[in-house]
Amino acid sequence: MDPSSADRSGSGLPGTNQLNDQFSAAEEAEIARITSADAAGDERAIEAALRPKSLDEVIGQQRVREQLGLVLDAAKGRGRAPDHVLLSGPPGLGKTTLAMIIAAEMGSPLRLTSGPAITHAGDLAAIISGLSEGDVLFVDEIHRMSRAAEEMLYMAMEDFRVDVIIGKGPGATAIPLEIPPFTLVGATTRAGLLPGPLRDRFGFTAHLEFYEPEDLDQIVHRSARLLDVPLTDEGSAEIAGRSRGTPRIANRLLRRVRDYAQVRADGVVSLDVAHKALDLYEVDQSGLDRLDRGVIDVLCRRFGGGPVGLSTLAVAVGEERETVEEVAEPFLVRLGLLARTPRGRIATRAAWEHLGLTPPAAGTAEATLFED
Ligand SMILES: Nc1ncnc2c1ncn2[C@@H]1O[C@H](COP(=O)(O)OP(=O)(O)OP(=O)(O)O)[C@@H](O)[C@H]1O
Numbered sequence: 001m002d003p004s005s006a007d008r009s010g011s012g013l014p015g016t017n018q019l020n021d022q023f024s025a026a027e028e029a030e031i032a033r034i035t036s037a038d039a040a041g042d043e044r045a046i047e048a049a050l051r052p053k054s055l056d057e058v059i060g061q062q063r064v065r066e067q068l069g070l071v072l073d074a075a076k077g078r079g080r081a082p083d084h085v086l087l088s089g090p091p092g093l094g095k096t097t098l099a100m101i102i103a104a105e106m107g108s109p110l111r112l113t114s115g116p117a118i119t120h121a122g123d124l125a126a127i128i129s130g131l132s133e134g135d136v137l138f139v140d141e142i143h144r145m146s147r148a149a150e151e152m153l154y155m156a157m158e159d160f161r162v163d164v165i166i167g168k169g170p171g172a173t174a175i176p177l178e179i180p181p182f183t184l185v186g187a188t189t190r191a192g193l194l195p196g197p198l199r200d201r202f203g204f205t206a207h208l209e210f211y212e213p214e215d216l217d218q219i220v221h222r223s224a225r226l227l228d229v230p231l232t233d234e235g236s237a238e239i240a241g242r243s244r245g246t247p248r249i250a251n252r253l254l255r256r257v258r259d260y261a262q263v264r265a266d267g268v269v270s271l272d273v274a275h276k277a278l279d280l281y282e283v284d285q286s287g288l289d290r291l292d293r294g295v296i297d298v299l300c301r302r303f304g305g306g307p308v309g310l311s312t313l314a315v316a317v318g319e320e321r322e323t324v325e326e327v328a329e330p331f332l333v334r335l336g337l338l339a340r341t342p343r344g345r346i347a348t349r350a351a352w353e354h355l356g357l358t359p360p361a362a363g364t365a366e367a368t369l370f371e372d
């Protein structure tokens with residue numbers, strides 16, 4: 001098995017992982033970027049050391065922490081397995097971390113698998129029939145599970161029962177199998193892709209939001225402590241501010257700045273060192289990288305702000321269409337630097353300002369772009 005694909009699915013269990021798809025150009029580009037929210041191949045091991053181990057250690061996500069804490073405390077009080085929990089949100093915000101915390105807080109073992117690893121209902125039956133009372137079953141990327149397995153999961157979640165099919169063809173029989181109460185924790189970056197019946201069977205859904213810079217600042221401080229990296233408050237704030245609201249990126253930038261501090265300075269992550277290191281890695285003040293800036297730069301300088309079709313834009317920056325669309329655009333749209341319109345992509349006023357350019361003057365044809 002390709003180790004990088006195994007790592008990407010987030011499950012460390014051998015045999016539960018059959019995520020063997022070839023990555024598309026956009027996925028390759030995404031994984032290789034320093035500002036990618038996805039974990040690179042060797043990153044999972046490093047991340048394990050930085051994961052908060054209890055709810056109290058989790059930084060930010062106040063509401064989710066409080067809601068989840070209540071669900072878990074109530075279950076503990078009743079001496080029962082907590083309701084099934086769905087964790088949804090963009091990559092790198094702490095879904096796997098929270099799944100592990102749920103098991104730890106309940107004092108239960110965590111069984112790990114992932115949607116892509118469950119290609120047949122039988123795969124799921126094998127996993128579920130091996131569960132003991134109170135176990136926490138973590139299904140990462142749950143939106144990528146096969147239809148048949150999904151239906152089996154509905155029944156397991158609701159009635160704590162699975163039908164195991166023995167034999168093939170007309171002679172096949174379904175043997176109902178009772179399973180002890182367990183807690184399913186599903187994680188998804190695409191909650192919208194989950195079928196309604198599956199979504200409805202979760203007793204609690206936690207929506208993870210991008211982190212505030214102050215939270216990321218605390219996360220950087222915490223990680224630096226764990227990694228034994230000397231860090232100033234200004235250095236930490238600088239890293240936090242360029243981390244795109246994502247703890248995984250904050251931790252990665254911290255490691256790159258630490259390298260710089262060690263090789264080119266006195267080992268301390270100060271403001272100056274953070275500046276120089278992040279400039280070297282081409283991550284700017286807002287967390288934009290070279291590709292992100294390239295896209296708005298081409299839009300503004302070469303096409304007067306747009307509108308420009310995606311294909312033209314992709315050729316102009318020398319990338320695949322998908323890479324521009326899936327890798328660069330989401331963050332640019334989130335920051336309000338780029339808008340997707342029926343006529344094509346346009347750079348907003350903020351994009352011109354971000355590049356230090358003067359936006360088209362009011363009253364000109366270009367300026368009408370900003371008005372709808
Ligand atoms: N609230 C937090 N406080 C401190 N560190 C955090 C927090 N959330 C996430 N992290 C750090 O960010 C890293 C990535 O988190 P995690 O693996 O849980 O993300 P994820 O949502 O599961 O991502 P993916 O969608 O790629 O699976 C972890 O190593 C962890 O150290």
Ligand SMILES: [Mg+2]
Pocket residue numbers: 010095096097140187
């Ligand atoms: Mg994860």
